[in-house]
Amino acid sequence: MSNTTHDQAIERIGLYFCALGQSPPQARVRAELILQRLDHEYDLADAIEAAMDEAETLGLLQRASVLPVTPPEATTRMPIQLLGKTPVILRRGLWRWIRSRRRKVSVRP
Amino acid sequence: MNWFLTNQWMRLRAESFRYGRWQLVRWVVLFAVVMTTIAGSWTFVNLLRADGIGLLDVPLILLFVVLFSWIALSFWMVTAGFAYCVAYGRTPHVSPLDPTADQLPRTAVVMPIHNEDSRRVFAGLRTTFESLATTDYGDRFDWFVLSDTTDPGIAVREEMAWAELVETLKHPGNVFYRRRARNVGRKSGNIQDFCQRWGGNYVYMIVLDADSLMIGPTLVQMVRRMEQHPDAGVLQVPPTPVCHRSFFARLQQFSGAVYGELFSTGLALVTGLDGNYYGHNAILRLRPFMAHCGLPKLPGRPPLGGEIFSHDFVEAALIRRAGWRVLIAHDLTGSYEESPTTVLDYSQRDQRWCQGNLQHLHVLFRHGLHPFSRLHLGIGVMAYLSSSLWLLMLMIGVAIAVIPQLGQTQAPDPGAHTAWVLQGVGLFTFTLVLLLAPKLWGYALTRCRPGRMMLQRGDDAVLLSVLIETITSIFLAPIFMCFHVAFVAAAFTGHRVQWTAQHRDEQSHTLSTAVHTCRWHTISGLAAATLLHWFTPTMFWWLAPIWGPLSVSIPLTYLLNSVAVGQWLLRHDLLVIPEETAPPRLIQRLNRYLNLPSATDAAVDPVHRMLVDPNWLTRHIAILDATGMPDPHNSSVQPIIQRIISDPSYQPPAESLRDLLLSRTMLRQLHRDIWTRWPLSDLKRMMTDANASRSSTG
Numbered sequence: 085m086s087n088t089t090h091d092q093a094i095e096r097i098g099l100y101f102c103a104l105g106q107s108p109p110q111a112r113v114r115a116e117l118i119l120q121r122l123d124h125e126y127d128l129a130d131a132i133e134a135a136m137d138e139a140e141t142l143g144l145l146q147r148a149s150v151l152p153v154t155p156p157e158a159t160t161r162m163p164i165q166l167l168g169k170t171p172v173i174l175r176r177g178l179w180r181w182i183r184s185r186r187r188k189v190s191v192r193p
Numbered sequence: 194m195n196w197f198l199t200n201q202w203m204r205l206r207a208e209s210f211r212y213g214r215w216q217l218v219r220w221v222v223l224f225a226v227v228m229t230t231i232a233g234s235w236t237f238v239n240l241l242r243a244d245g246i247g248l249l250d251v252p253l254i255l256l257f258v259v260l261f262s263w264i265a266l267s268f269w270m271v272t273a274g275f276a277y278c279v280a281y282g283r284t285p286h287v288s289p290l291d292p293t294a295d296q297l298p299r300t301a302v303v304m305p306i307h308n309e310d311s312r313r314v315f316a317g318l319r320t321t322f323e324s325l326a327t328t329d330y331g332d333r334f335d336w337f338v339l340s341d342t343t344d345p346g347i348a349v350r351e352e353m354a355w356a357e358l359v360e361t362l363k364h365p366g367n368v369f370y371r372r373r374a375r376n377v378g379r380k381s382g383n384i385q386d387f388c389q390r391w392g393g394n395y396v397y398m399i400v401l402d403a404d405s406l407m408i409g410p411t412l413v414q415m416v417r418r419m420e421q422h423p424d425a426g427v428l429q430v431p432p433t434p435v436c437h438r439s440f441f442a443r444l445q446q447f448s449g450a451v452y453g454e455l456f457s458t459g460l461a462l463v464t465g466l467d468g469n470y471y472g473h474n475a476i477l478r479l480r481p482f483m484a485h486c487g488l489p490k491l492p493g494r495p496p497l498g499g500e501i502f503s504h505d506f507v508e509a510a511l512i513r514r515a516g517w518r519v520l521i522a523h524d525l526t527g528s529y530e531e532s533p534t535t536v537l538d539y540s541q542r543d544q545r546w547c548q549g550n551l552q553h554l555h556v557l558f559r560h561g562l563h564p565f566s567r568l569h570l571g572i573g574v575m576a577y578l579s580s581s582l583w584l585l586m587l588m589i590g591v592a593i594a595v596i597p598q599l600g601q602t603q604a605p606d607p608g609a610h611t612a613w614v615l616q617g618v619g620l621f622t623f624t625l626v627l628l629l630a631p632k633l634w635g636y637a638l639t640r641c642r643p644g645r646m647m648l649q650r651g652d653d654a655v656l657l658s659v660l661i662e663t664i665t666s667i668f669l670a671p672i673f674m675c676f677h678v679a680f681v682a683a684a685f686t687g688h689r690v691q692w693t694a695q696h697r698d699e700q701s702h703t704l705s706t707a708v709h710t711c712r713w714h715t716i717s718g719l720a721a722a723t724l725l726h727w728f729t730p731t732m733f734w735w736l737a738p739i740w741g742p743l744s745v746s747i748p749l750t751y752l753l754n755s756v757a758v759g760q761w762l763l764r765h766d767l768l769v770i771p772e773e774t775a776p777p778r779l780i781q782r783l784n785r786y787l788n789l790p791s792a793t794d795a796a797v798d799p800v801h802r803m804l805v806d807p808n809w810l811t812r813h814i815a816i817l818d819a820t821g822m823p824d825p826h827n828s829s830v831q832p833i834i835q836r837i838i839s840d841p842s843y844q845p846p847a848e849s850l851r852d853l854l855l856s857r858t859m860l861r862q863l864h865r866d867i868w869t870r871w872p873l874s875d876l877k878r879m880m881t882d883a884n885a886s887r888s889s890t891g
Contacts, residue, residue, distance in 0.1 A: 099880060100807065103806055132868045133865055145811040153369060153818075153820060154337075158390075158394045160389055160392050162389050162484075163484070164489050165488070165489060165511055166489065167489060170558050
């Protein structure tokens, strides 16, 4: 790995730890420690990945992840209701209702 | 044992007496409405009979009966409210707040939101939360922000505002946030989802709107009152509109303060134990609500079929059908909401409500509903349908004036002319009394309570304010008649309304907005005036109250939307409400919280900020995990990811962003790639901004 990439990695990882609330000197020390642990063939993506793992291991992301989003669930069914029928006179219209009454009367023995 | 039975008997007797009193008021008011309608209609028929009943007179009479009964109902309801307020005042039936904190059952306060201003939502929530905390009952309540937000930027802002609130509160453990991936069933589906997942944990649920504000003691009283009425399913506390500054908003606030109490008291008296639910600022008993209020889809296609828009009235009808009472707590104060600030915003809200209320035509005549549930549904339908009926009546009147043969079958008797004129003037005066008396009652009640409005200029300012409100209402009536007619026509011809968030902020509306809102009103007004002048000059001046306001609707709307005019009126003690002269602590706190700096204020786009900031991303993923949102693994998002990585200023389309924000795997991968490949300067700029906003809030 070239010196330029190494410096860039230090700067990026340092900034990453600054974003997590660490002071710049602390962040720089962390970045150097992480890079020391990595193989000399690493690329920037590996370095950032390692920084993300380190942040998780150190519990720096804990404050963000432990907020109580929702309480335990108590699953209960909410059945869909039937609305009941509309009276025939309104559903079919007055005239059709009268006609149907007439028809019923006419077929009666 | 005897003592217990006697006590129970006394309690039942007291209950039945109270119920009997309600029943008496109800029947007296309904009798008065029927008699007023008969008197008005009889006079109207007599007027028409002078020259014989023609072809168009029959529909004219039918329309008159329907519309006259509508204004008579409104008049008698407000009059009953006025009589009650004069006799008893607004004495809340409040039980003391002392002894049994441990006996207060667990209650969930839910706030369904949809693409709202997250700053206002969480400032309001914090204000209400802290007010409740002062009562020492705070630990009996859990708070849920139920988000149905579809805009990714707003969704991220909500998450951050919630996290900020939870970190700020002293007892943060019971403020929860949940967002749905798909907003099935809109607001009622949102609440139904809450009930199915967490409803079993609570006895009661208090529903707040995104702009609701309630004082803690009122929240506690709501629970207490439900405990006192074990047969109550819903208790609605009528909200008072507050907090806005435009002329139009202040008009609504003034109406709410002066006449609102009379109306809600009258409605509560007439409906008694068979009241209504407005969808927010209300408490629901969860067990019956969940058992009886699962809403079905209506037959037919939207807009009149499909999912129920105005779910609240239907839920009240369903819970009442199951035998539970629906109460209106007209005597409880400290319940607030915000009204739309401009005519355009108001009409947009009206369009949604119009479509929702017209859907109730499907429900209105179903078997098994309580007659008063039908009355509430009918009032909701008539609130919008009445405008179309007024217009139809006007058009028939004009048609008869243009072609007299349509309305007369014989020549009028010249000898009876004086009696005819007297009857006509009498009916006109009677109608004016029905329309304007509620305003007079409101003014009289304000006079009865010296100091209530707390003005520097005293009673003169109140009288002048009532006059301004009355005149503006007269000018606005034909404008809203046109809006409502258009909305009803749109609903019946199948035009659907988009479910959008209400604009709740004080927007600076320009003249072009007023022109856009009212261009058709102006054209209609001028066209009507020209045609009337041409064909029937006698009707020209009679109908001036209709075509006049329509013709000047653009400047009128511009004036009404103006914050400057609203503030000028305030400086001159006009249209002032008590909450403006002596703002309650609740409103003072809300204003303070709205002015606090927030992490979501940063100039950086919130989605970009979330993709870069490890804290924001972790929180977002924690929310996804906790609310059980599925990881979509959508391959169509890949090109978007590539573009975001290669171009830090790229703004992805909202649809793709929605999918991306649901995928934990892709988000983690994108976060790593951004930190690897974005220029260091962009990362620095974003984090500097983040730190600046963090330090300003911290």
